[in-house]
Amino acid sequence: MRAVSLRNLHPRLRIPRGSVTRAVAALDSAASRFKGGCPPGELSIAFLTDDALARIHDEFMQDPSATDVITFEGSSDPAAGEHAAGEICVSVDTAAAFVGLRPGKAAAAAATHRFARELTLYVVHGWLHLAGYDDLQPEKKRRMRAAEKRALAILQAARCVPAFTLA
Numbered sequence: 081m082r083a084v085s086l087r088n089l090h091p092r093l094r095i096p097r098g099s100v101t102r103a104v105a106a107l108d109s110a111a112s113r114f115k116g117g118c119p120p121g122e123l124s125i126a127f128l129t130d131d132a133l134a135r136i137h138d139e140f141m142q143d144p145s146a147t148d149v150i151t152f153e154g155s156s157d158p159a160a161g162e163h164a165a166g167e168i169c170v171s172v173d174t175a176a177a178f179v180g181l182r183p184g185k186a187a188a189a190a191a192t193h194r195f196a197r198e199l200t201l202y203v204v205h206g207w208l209h210l211a212g213y214d215d216l217q218p219e220k221k222r223r224m225r226a227a228e229k230r231a232l233a234i235l236q237a238a239r240c241v242p243a244f245t246l247a
Contacts, residue, residue, distance in 0.1 A: 081105050082120065085125070090127050092246045093244065095127065099243065103203065106238045106240045114211045114231065115211050118211050120163055122164050123166065124168070125169075125203060126168070128169055128171055133147060133150060136169060148171050149169065151169070165210055168203060181195055192246075195246065199242075205224070208224060
């Protein structure tokens, strides 16, 4: 099983760390269905606010707008025995807004479930980028969406969709 580093930089997010690691392991087990999967090495996943991700978007891509996922490819230094698969940065706020969760409002169980699924989709999306998928052209975007559906189905069948919540 690969090492997964989780960083929660969102003040209201509660992360079920074990289930996120299990979800990544389930994706890694199905790597042959996804262009061979995410490269080997430690995978870093950061959960951020819209503002924090927009700053990263501006710094690295010269686009100050909010976005849902930014993925950075990893690096490898075989001589030092170090391998990093990459980093997936996801916006918790964008996932919450997409499913209609509002700050300070109590969430119904169905909304919380949709939020957890949407945030998981963002993690899957980043994992697929690291596996070699792209979504900048229409045909490639269709392939990415199909891969996302397959990946989510795998996670649901394995009961590995993390139960993310907002406090």
